[in-house]
Structures are given as structure tokens and as C-alpha cells.
Amino acid sequence: xxxxxxxxxxxxxxxxxxxxxxxxxxxxxxxxxxxxxxxxxxxxxxxxxxxxxxxxxxxxxxxxxxxxxxxxxxxxxxxxxxxxxxxxxxxxxxxxxxxxxxxxxxxxxxxxxxxxxxxxxxxxxxxxxxxxxxxxxxx
Amino acid sequence: xxxxxxxxxxxxxxxxxxxxxxxxxxxxxxxxxxxxxxxxxxxxxxxxxxxxxxxxxxxxxxxxxxxxxxxxxxxxxxxxxxxxxxxxxxxxxxxxxxxxxxxxxxxxxxxxxxxxxxxxxxxxxxxxxxxxxxxxxxxxxxxxxxxxxxxxxxxxxxxxxxxxxxxxxxxxxxxxxxxxxxxxxxxxxxxxxxxxxxxxxxxxxxxxxxxxxxxxxxxxxxxxxxxxxxxxxxxxxxxxxxxxxxxxxxxxxxxxxxxxxxxxxxxxxxxxxxxxxxxxxxxxxxxxxxxxxxxxxxxxxxxxxxxxxxxxxxxxxxxxxxxxxxxxxxxxxxxxxxxxxxxxxxxxxxxxxxxxxxxxxxxxxxxxxxxxxxxxxxxxxxxxxxxxxxxxxxxxxxxx
Numbered sequence: 001x002x003x004x005x006x007x008x009x010x011x012x013x014x015x016x017x018x019x020x021x022x023x024x025x026x027x028x029x030x031x032x033x034x035x036x037x038x039x040x041x042x043x044x045x046x047x048x049x050x051x052x053x054x055x056x057x058x059x060x061x062x063x064x065x066x067x068x069x070x071x072x073x074x075x076x077x078x079x080x081x082x083x084x085x086x087x088x089x090x091x092x093x094x095x096x097x098x099x100x101x102x103x104x105x106x107x108x109x110x111x112x113x114x115x116x117x118x119x120x121x122x123x124x125x126x127x128x129x130x131x132x133x134x135x136x137x138x139x
Numbered sequence: 140x141x142x143x144x145x146x147x148x149x150x151x152x153x154x155x156x157x158x159x160x161x162x163x164x165x166x167x168x169x170x171x172x173x174x175x176x177x178x179x180x181x182x183x184x185x186x187x188x189x190x191x192x193x194x195x196x197x198x199x200x201x202x203x204x205x206x207x208x209x210x211x212x213x214x215x216x217x218x219x220x221x222x223x224x225x226x227x228x229x230x231x232x233x234x235x236x237x238x239x240x241x242x243x244x245x246x247x248x249x250x251x252x253x254x255x256x257x258x259x260x261x262x263x264x265x266x267x268x269x270x271x272x273x274x275x276x277x278x279x280x281x282x283x284x285x286x287x288x289x290x291x292x293x294x295x296x297x298x299x300x301x302x303x304x305x306x307x308x309x310x311x312x313x314x315x316x317x318x319x320x321x322x323x324x325x326x327x328x329x330x331x332x333x334x335x336x337x338x339x340x341x342x343x344x345x346x347x348x349x350x351x352x353x354x355x356x357x358x359x360x361x362x363x364x365x366x367x368x369x370x371x372x373x374x375x376x377x378x379x380x381x382x383x384x385x386x387x388x389x390x391x392x393x394x395x396x397x398x399x400x401x402x403x404x405x406x407x408x409x410x411x412x413x414x415x416x417x418x419x420x421x422x423x424x425x426x427x428x429x430x431x432x433x434x435x436x437x438x439x440x441x442x443x444x445x446x447x448x449x450x451x452x453x454x455x456x457x458x459x460x461x462x463x464x465x466x467x468x469x470x471x472x473x474x475x476x477x478x479x480x481x482x483x484x485x486x487x488x489x490x491x492x493x494x495x496x497x498x499x500x501x502x503x504x505x506x507x508x509x510x511x512x513x514x515x516x517x518x519x520x521x522x523x524x525x526x527x528x529x530x531x532x533x534x535x536x537x538x539x
Binding site: 021022023024025026030031032033034049050051052084086087088089091092093095096099103116117118119120123124 | 284291311312314315328330332333334335353354355356358359372374375376377378379399400401402403416418420422423449451452465472493494533534
């Protein structure tokens with residue numbers, strides 16, 4: 001008989017952190033729409049319309065914050081969404097996911113001025129990812 | 140057997156309480172019948188097209204008759220009409236006149252645009268406005284996005300899906316368009332720089348200017364009824380929020396308070412409230428915020444419960460009695476209309492229909508479904524394709 005219920009790991013939804021760091025200037029950042037950019041890590045895959053980072057996402061992002069060799073690199077964090085969602089919502093969702101990744105990198109020690117976000121929804125060119133992902137491009 | 144018994148009981152009930160003769164119909168039923176007959180006979184104004192003089196007079200008369208017939212706003216008859224239209228047309232120019240039954244002139248105007256069709260559409264809209272008090276649709280425009288050139292660009296068409304014009308030719312595309320109330324200005328999100336920025340294009344004079352070029356993303360522009368303010372989503376503060384920008388002062392004020400993903404703001408016709416979708420971690424829901432009149436005041440925010448757990452792209456009807464929005468029903472997008480602030484919900488179209496937008500008179504909705512643009516009559520439920528074969532058509536917005 002179940003007499004006591006404690007926290008089930010992974011059962012409850014991840015808390016949603018509030019993003020508080022304003023974005024710096026976009027000068028000098030290059031868009032993946034203009035040129036082919038190299039991802040700095042594997043794409044962060046999301047499920048459904050969630051925008052909270054999971055442990056897997058944090059593990060993927062962690063090397064960007066801890067590697068001294070990349071400490072001066074700048075990153076463009078680009079969110080993408082699959083077709084089938086309302087277009088404007090897809091843009092907001094992909095931007096919010098990019099902001100969540102940026103927030104984690106800032107909290108992990110990356111300078112805020114070296115990070116820029118953009119949410120493409122599913123507006124981008126046909127060769128861009130058409131899925132529920134966030135891609136971190138090294139600038 | 141039981142069906143036969145039920146039929147007998149119904150017949151017996153009818154014979155006792157509602158005998159067959161018309162004279163014995165209950166008073167409330169007679170009232171309903173009379174009211175119905177009255178509305179059909181008298182509420183649709185009758186109109187006749189009188190003398191159309193001049194070189195292009197006869198062709199103008201035929202084209203105007205066709206235009207007015209398509210609007211279904213008038214009963215065109217020569218027998219005891221409520222209103223009479225006369226005109227003189229030379230070289231495409233039209234001098235139109237509308238008089239009522241007693242001969243009083245209600246409208247007298249010269250239409251001197253370059254083409255006869257353009258003049259007659261304007262004349263038809265003026266006739267509808269003068270008689271019914273509602274705006275006509277002949278000169279109204281629908282703005283939408285199509286990818287038929289390979290990138291998403293903004294296009295315009297009329298309310299019949301005719302006269303399609305490509306408005307933008309930006310590299311990397313343009314999306315999320317909206318028209319001002321008078322149809323002279325379009326706001327949209329441009330990817331010309333590689334990043335989403337909101338721009339405004341004056342259709343009459345051709346100038347284009349950037350409204351927001353802030354870090355992060357900017358999209359979802361919506362003109363206020365006064366045409367001087369724009370509600371838009373921006374994320375330069377570190378989280379997407381709804382802002383209201385003053386186009387004259389180039390200032391912006393945040394009116395949402397979200398930790399989620401707000402999108403698709405749309406104005407109430409009174410210009411004092413904005414409705415938008417916001418995903419706070421459990422799917423997009425609809426919220427309404429009161430736009431403060433001064434910078435010192437705080438915006439009031441309420442959640443508007445629709446009964447659906449996934450709602451986006453809301454838009455108030457022109458008389459503000461309803462809101463149309465995109466919902467997700469059974470895994471598919473659908474267009475739903477719900478009474479504002481309270482009222483029943485009505486599913487207008489399932490099967491991937493999305494992004495509804497009201498006609499200026501509130502009688503029609505346009506929406507996209509599987510890349511096709513549809514027009515849906517609010518009362519009759521009749522729908523028809525007005526534009527297809529133009530690539531994937533998305534994000535239609537009707538001018539108000």
C-alpha cells in the first residue's frame with residue numbers, strides 16, 4: 001500500500017527560470033540565413049511545445065561554458081520550430097527556447113555580451129533545420 | 140414498434156394542441172413567423188440602377204450591378220425600390236448619385252481613379268456604407284504570406300482573391316504582415332539583414348522604414364485602430380514581451396508580464412486593449428491586457444478562458460462581440476470563434492485551418508488551410524476558396 005509519496009525524479013515538469021539578462025548589441029553577429037555557420041555543439045532537441053531546458057540540454061551546453069579555449073568565442077543561439085504550429089507562436093517559442101539556452105550559459109559563466117539569440121520559427125531557408133531544435137552557432 | 144408508438148404520440152399531441160389550420164397557430168408561433176417574413180421582406184434594402192449616361196455608362200451599369208449582386212447587401216429590383224442609383228461615366232471616370240424613395244440625395248461623388256473597375260468598387264462600397272452603415276468589401280484588401288518565389292514574401296489581394304500583388308522582395312523573406320485600418324500601410328517582419336526586424340511600408344508613397352531593429356527577435360506586428368501605434372513582440376529585454384510602439388515618437392512600452400512565449404497581439408476595436416497568446420509552460424493560452432494611457436500607469440492583465448488548451452492568433456471582430464482564434468483540436472489546428480467577453484464557442488473549420496481574420500463588416504472570416512486561402516460566411520457557414528495555386532499561403536490578415 002502506498003502510504004507516502006515523495007518526489008519522483010523526472011515526474012514533475014522542470015521549473016521555468018525567468019530570463020532576466022537583457023541582450024547586448026547585435027553588431028558583428030552573423031545570421032545563419034546569410035552564411036553557413038558552424039554549430040558549436042550538437043543541436044538541442046525539444047519535445048512538443050516545451051521550452052524548459054532538460055539535463056541533456058545542460059550537458060550539451062556545458063563544454064561551451066567550461067572550455068578555456070572557447071572562452072572568448074561568441075555564439076548565436078538560434079531557435080527553430082517545425083511546421084504545423086501557428087506561425088507567430090512558432091517564432092515566439094523558438095526565441096524563448098534560445099533565451100533559455102542563453103540564460104543557462106550566462107549562469108554557467110559565459111559573458112552575456114558574447115551571446116545573441118534569434119527565433120526563426122519555421123521561416124528560415126529550406127536547408128535550415130525544420131525541427132524542434134536550438135542550434136548554437138560559433139561566430 | 141416503439142418508433143411507431145412514438146410517431147402516433149407525436150401526431151396525437153400535434154392534433155390536440157396544434158390543429159392543422161393556420162388560424163389556430165399559437166400566438167408565439169405566429170409572432171415568430173411574422174417576424175421572419177418581415178425580416179426577409181423589409182430588412183434587405185431594395186435598390187434599382189437608374190440611368191447611367193456617358194460613353195462608358197452602360198458598361199459601368201453592368202459592372203456595378205454584378206458587384207452589388209455579389210455583396211448580397213441589396214435586393215436589386217425595379218419595383219418600388221427604396222433607393223435609386225444614377226451615374227454618368229466617361230472614360231472610366233464615374234459621377235455617382237444615390238437618392239432615397241423621397242428623392243433626397245444620400246450620396247453624390249466623383250470617382251476619378253485611372254480604371255473603371257477601381258472606381259466602381261469604390262462606388263459600391265460607398266453605396267453599402269450609405270445605406271447599411273457598414274463598410275463594403277469591394278475595396279478592402281487581404282495581406283498574406285506566400286512562398287511561391289522560393290522565399291516567404293508578403294502579398295496583397297482583394298476580397299475575391301483577385302488582383303494579387305507581391306509587396307515585398309526582401310532577401311531571406313518577409314513574414315507576419317498586417318494592414319492598417321485604412322489599408323494604406325503594411326507592417327511586417329523582414330529577414331533582409333538575416334535577423335527578424337519589423338518594418339512599415341507605405342503603399343501609397345512607397346517609402347519603407349524600420350520600426351524595431353533590436354537584438355533578439357521582433358515579430359507579430361499589429362496596428363492599433365488609430366494607425367499610430369503598433370503592438371509587437373520583442374525580446375531584447377531577455378524574454379519575449381508584448382510592446383506598444385508609438386510610430387510618431389519611436390517609443391515603446393511593455394504591456395505584458397510574461398516568463399513564457401507571448402505571440403500574435405491584436406487590438407480591441409476601442410484601441411484600449413490588446414489580446415495575445417502566451418505560452419507559460421503549458422501551451423499557448425489567450426490573455427487580454429489593458430493598454431495604459433500614460434507611461435506611469437501599469438497594464439492590467441487578465442487570462443481569457445476559452446475552453447481550449449492551445450490557442451493562438453486571436454483577433455477581435457469589428458464590433459467586438461467575438462474573438463476568432465486558432466485552436467488545436469484532436470492534434471489538428473482549427474479556427475474557432477467565441478463570444479466576447481463571454482459566450483459560446485463555435486468551431487468554424489477543423490483540418491488544419493488557422494490564422495483567422497475578420498472582414499471589415501464582420502460577416503466573413505478568411506483563414507488559410509493547407510496553403511489555400513478560404514473565405515467563410517459567419518452566418519450561413521458557406522465557405523469558398525478565394526486563392527490557391529500561389530504556393531503555400533499563410534498568415535492572412537484582412538484590413539479593417
